[in-house]
Amino acid sequence: MRERRATVAVVIVSAVFLAAPTPGDVGACGKTAQEMSSASFAAARKRADCAGCTACGIVSDRCVRACNEKLPPEIALPPTCRPLIHDGEVCLRAINDAPCDRFATYVDEFAPATPSECTFCLVPPPPPPGSFAGPDAGDGGEAGP
Secondary structure, eight states, X not given: OHHHHHHHHHHHHHHHHHOOOOTTOTTOTTOOOOBOOHHHHHHHHHHHHHHHHHHHTOOOHHHHHHHOTTSOOSOOOOTTOOOBHHHHHHHHHHHHHSOHHHHHHHTOSSSOOXXXXXXXXXXXXXXXXXXXXXXXXXXXXXXXX
């Protein structure tokens, strides 16, 4: 009898603690997905880079440009990228929460790293040579008029 009660207790406790929302759905209940503006994300990323450079004491050309309000942001999303606002928020949170040694890799002059949370706009590889895929191809690969 004790074993059965223990088993039931374990099942109930497991159900309570192991039940979780699907990854990516956290905080999305009742909200409509909204596209992120490329310009607003670029400006927010520039502010995050400047804040990180200042907080971490990083002095580099990239940090100087990020903190110069007269210069435009250096981040540009590909025209085919249509990320959601939530994607941008997660990316900026990762940048803001990064320790200084990791943040320094994000603003490296020669090979800046990208946080995994910010890889929402991967550029598709070019089509293989001789394929019909391309900017001028229609649904069936026929040439336009």
